[in-house]
Each structure stands twice: as C-alpha cells, then as structure tokens.
Amino acid sequence: MTFTAEQLGAGPAQGRRDPIAILVDQEKNRLTDLIPVRHQRMATTPFTFYRGAAALMAADLGSVPDSGIRTQLCGDAHLSNFGLFLSPERQMVFDLNDFDEAHPGPFEWDVKRLAASMVVAAQANGADDRAARRAARWAARAYRRTMVKSADKSVLDCWYARVDADEVLAEIGDRLDTAATAKARKVLKKSRHRNSEQALTKLCELRDGTLRIKYDPPLLIPAEEAFEGTPEEQIRTMFLDRFEVYRKGLAPHLGALLDQYTFVEAARKVVGVGSVGTRCWVLLFVGKKNQDPLFLQLKEAQQSVLAPYVEPVAFANEGHRVVIGQQLLQASSDILLGWLSTPVFQSDERGVASSTAGDSDFYIRQLRDGKGSVVVEDMPDDRLAMYGELCGKVLAQAHARSGARGEIAAYVDGLGRSFDRAIADWSLRYSAINEADHDAWVTAIADGTLSGATLGS
Template structure:
C-alpha cells in the first residue's frame, strides 16, 4: 500500500501532476484562468473533489501501471483483445450516478455524465469506481475493513449481473438490460427516484425564465449571460444543424424546435471549466407556456482516457468530441434523452441535450448508515454492469462488434474472487495515493506553482 511521500518523491510527484495538468488543461486554462481558479478551489476542498476533477491524472497513472501490450492495447488482469476495447464511461465514480427521464418517459436511476466516455479497458471503469468508494469511505471515517467490504459488494454485484446478462437472463420486456426504476429500486435509490418524480418542467422554467409581452424569455442573472447578435446568430445556426442529428424515431412536431431565446451560461460543473456553454429556450411539445423546454449546448471536451488509447480506428470513428460524446452515451445508456444530439460551433464539437428537471445526482452527504451505503454500492455495481452490457454489437455501432457482457464474463471466468481482490487492493492503494496527491495539489495551488494561475 502507498505510504506518505516526502522530500524528493513528493517533489517528483508534484512535477508529474503539473505535467499532466499542462497537457489536459493547458489551452482551456490559458483561455479562461478565472474558471480554473474556481474549479481548483472546489478540488481543494477534499480528496474526493480532487479525484473527481482529475480523471486526467488517474488515466496517466493507469496507463503507466497497465502498460501497452497485446492486441487490446493494454495488458493487465482480465484484459484481452475484447475486454481491453469496450465502451467505457471514462469517469466512473460514485457521484456520477443519478436519475433521468428516458426516451420512453420512464424515470431511471443509472450512470450519468458521459463527457469522458470512450472505448478502452473495462477494468479502468471499475477501478476508478472502486477508488472513489475508498475515498468516500475514508471521508466517512470507515475502517479499511469496512471499505474492503463495500468494494467487494460492488465487485460481486457487478460480476453477478454480468454473468446473468451473458447467459441471456435479466432482460426487460424490450430486450434491454433491467433498469433501476420506481418499480424495481429500493432504499436510497428509490428515494432519489421519488424525489426526482416530484419535479416538473414548469418548476424548472420558473427558476430560469420569466414572461415578457406574453412570451417566455430567459430571466437575467442566475448565471445567464446576454449574447452579442453575431454570437447569437452562430449559436442558432449550430442549433439548426443539431436538429438533423436527432434520431428519427424521437423527432417532435416542427414547432417544438422554435427558438424563443438564447443565453450564455456561467457556473457549470467542476469538469467543464473554461468550456463555452449556452441555454436555448424552445417552444416544446405544445403552444402552452408551461410546456416550453430548455436545452443546453456546450463545447465537448477531449476525454482524459483518449490520450492513452492509441488505436487509430477508435479515434477516427468520431467526427469531433460532440459526436463522440453523443454516440458514446447512446451506446452506453438504453433509451437516452430524446433531445440528445451534436453540432459544431466555430469549428468545435458541441454536445446538446435537455436541461431536465428529472436529473438528480445521488446525494452521498446524507448516506451514513452502513446498510444503506452497502445497498447503494451493490445497486451501482449492477448499474455499471448494465451500462457495459448495453454497449456492444447490438447497440448499432461497429466499434465494439461483439457481446460485451459475454467477453467480460469469459475474462473473469471462475475467478470472481481474484476480480474482487484486484478491485479491493486497487481501491486502497489508489485512495491513499489520491489523498497524498490532494495535499500536493493544495500546496501547488496555494503557493502559486500552477502555471497560468499565479496571483
């Protein structure tokens, strides 16, 4: 297990962190240093917040630890030419799960935020999640033994669901893997779904818009930024191109796409610092003002994991990062948001989706009972397996032309104990490393050693 770094080792790690940050954040940081000051102050708050914001560092370490090898491009336990090349979430940690309304109008609890999704080793997803459990557990003062139990619960639930899906079991009525819904969820996950169910689009509109001259418009303030006319025109042109990327089965009446207002956005998530973003107010499903709808358009980012995947067939599959994000989400998430699409703005790929009132993240701050935490971790293990199984030869994309669940099931085989032990060992080791890295980062930041952010 990792130990506290001192002296030369700590300084070498500090230089490594700065090197990775320069590659991952350099251009965006130079363009908007104020946004990165906010991002980094949020990351300084805790080791887990630091972990959330540094997928780039995680994959730099993972690539060094696993190393290149074989046709899969990576060597390591449970990896072969297939399991080293599956659709992965790319930033799978315990807080990247929540509720959403799927294309069938069903509230679902599942993985969310696919900004970092790509094709790579499935073990990188489950390892990243396992380390996040160790960090959350440490933050709740759980013993190493209890943390090990949680990681093993996750590993066991993942293994059990993968095996069931590989055998053709546990399919829903439409042939997709089973989902956590109001009918199937229990405990804190069910509570999250019920909370999301009480929200309404009208309630969301009330927080973002106002009625002026008998028409709905975005309200000033609250992170909304008025646009210059030339920028507005560019955004509207990009919006027109986006409409053509929506799946034909989910196209709405033509009036639904009528634009009522457009604004810029400030104050978006920890992982999107420096990325331009816009909100667009649409007519929606009817002429009634209460049915207006808000979508967002934001510049998609280069996924951290992609810097360590060298297969040109993978990189060449995507037109741009917006296209990559949408295609990945549609592959990994059954019945994705019907408003999910892509476009280009000033040569940069954009992700477009609904600002949904039904999207709520799981709140770990209120999860303190060990039984509740254990139940949630098991649910997330099953959700991870369901996500991996959704994205394969049946998802309509040629990048992964085989059954993911069967490939993973065969790779783990009868070594479920070895799989669980691998994740447990990694969780403790990388959790310890991250806590040390967090302290190094705080010292780098507060002492003005991050280039571009010196006061």
C-alpha cells in the same frame, strides 16, 4: 487469459508524472475566467478532487498492463456519475449519466474508477479502511455477478436490460430503515419534478414582462452579457444557426417536435467539477403562449482523457463520440441527443462576439429530464456499500450491451472472489494516492502556483 489477480490489483507505475501538470494541461483550451472555479471545486474535499481528476487516473491506468479485453467505457464511472432520469417512456430509471470521457478501452478501467470512488467517498464520510474497502469489494462483486449472468442471456435481453428505480426501492426496502426508505422516496419524487419547468423557476426571471435567464456570474451569464457590445439580434442569429445544424441531424419526427418551440435566449452555464471551464451553454425555448419551456444544453466535447492510452476511435467529432458512447451504454437515452461542430464564440476587446478562434465540437441534450442523484456525503457506511452494489450492477449491464460480455464474463468468473479482492485492494491503495494528490493541489492553490484560485471564494 494470463492477466492475473495480482496484476489486476497492482498499483500505478512508479515515477508518476506530476499530477498538477497533468491537470493544468487540461486547462489550456478552457475558459480562463472559469479556471479558478474549477480549482476551488476540486480543492473542497478529496472526493471532489477525485471527481475532477479523471485525467490523473487515466494516466495511472495507462501506465500498467491491462486485461486486453476491450469494451465501450464510460471513462469516468465514479459513483456520482450514476443517477436517476426519465426514459423516453417516462419511466424513472437508474443508470450511468455522464459520458464526456466515453471511449473504448480495457473493461476493468471503469470498474476501478467506480470502486476507487467508493473508497474515497467512504473515507470522506469518516469510514475506516475496512469499511471503505468493503464498499469497493461489494461494487466489484455486484459487477462480477451481473456480468456472469449476462453471458447466458440473449443479445436483446442484454440490450434492453435496465434498472427501474421503483423496482430497486421495492427490492432493497427490507434492507433500509424507515428513515432511509422515506429519504429514498423523497429523492425519487424530487427527481420526477426536475424538468424544464423546474429549471425555469431556478434559472429564469421576468424582466420588463419578458421571460429571461438570470444573471448570476460566473456560474450563469446570459449571452447578451457574455458578449456585451454585440447586438442582441446578432447573438440570436449565432445560436439559431448552430441550432439549425443540430436540428437537421435529428430524425424528421424529432425535428417536427422541436418546430413547436420558439427560441428565447442562451446563457453560459458552469456545470460539474471536471467539466468546469469547458464551453457550456443552455438554450431556452418555449411552446405556445410563452408556456411549456424546454431547456437544451450545448456542451463542448473535448478529447477523452482515455484517448492517449488506448487505440483511437473512428470519430472526427468529439461530440459524436460522446453521443454514441451514451447510446451504447445506456438502456434508455435522451431522444434529443445530437452533436455538431461550431466556431468558438469569443469576445474582442470591445466585447463584440466573433468566431475566429477555430471550431469546437459540441453535443446537445435536454438540460433536465427527471434527472436526480443521491447525496453521497449523507450516506453512512452500510448504505454507501449498498449504493455501490447498485452502481456495480448497472455498470455491468452497460458493458454487457457490447459483444465483449462473454469474454469479460469468462474472465471475472474465472477469478471469482479474487476479482473482488483485487479491485478492492487496488482501490484502497489508489485512495491514498488521490489524497496525496489532493493535498498537493490544495498546497499549490495556497502558495499561488495555481494562479487566480482562492479557497473559499
């Protein structure tokens, strides 16, 4: 392998394309009424901007030489895309939890995305460059050590390796003070209760004695409001038809599970930062006697931001790409994951729904299944660095599930600590670039270049 530590740590190529132009290009196929929400969320801090600007980093990574070692990538492995959720066995695990940008590519791209997020987050919390760089270095070191260990494991051991949340807390308990340990236990407890029943209390209300999804524009809009003027039965048929396509793609036993639920209604819901403006629907189902709710999320899958810079993948459906990427990287994936193509729902001038805007790809998953995450903004330097170690370990386990683990392990082991330092140096430089891009973004909003967006709205 001739890809040196100096090349690994080299910054993006000179003469970058205008970052505003790259991000605006992403919005061409998004819902125009939600674009101001995206602008606002990305403008909040350099870290929220980083979260929404995966396309910028992809362009920067694609502009310089890479290791040539390919594996399945998350594509957006920043530290807020790791979190807690319940496995099918109902065990609380910690793992990657966002795969919209999943795509095969150079292994170090995921590592750099994670490590740079450590620096950006640490600096946003008031850390100096030394402490921020340490957080990135620890994440890279944990990745390296875990990957090297994986090379000596069996294929099945790597495939089933996962991080149990309770075991993690037990392992690091002696590194945390009493208050931090109590907060960690509180996060675990809260996550276990983040399910469809909890979503019901947040997203629904009783109207005229009937369970319905709340109207909270622009973040949550029931389909009957989104398509005002369209008969409710027509809206119901639209969603049930698409649901049936998804259901037929599942294993028969899962179809039998879903047959025990009755569809109530759908609503458009805004999620995340970078995803804002993509078409995302939540579908509410209930079990017997109007109890036992189930929320499914129908989320649009667009082309991965990595796609222009790497070899193509053999999936005609972007939703299929997302699902397969998740199943390859996660040790325990949602049993109800699925995908489909469907005509885009839009309203005419009377508000009547039609599907003449062409097809879009979607994937479906449970909206909440014990999902939880830490509040990065609350973390002092030492705890953020520890969290980065955990994320680096999990990322290595995800990459080790592929056949490339031996090649990755040999490369990072060969570089040793130089790998950690190179990733940390690159991350510190990239944080400065991200901050400049964020400043340009805020300026573009303030001077009206990004039309319709207002800070503080």
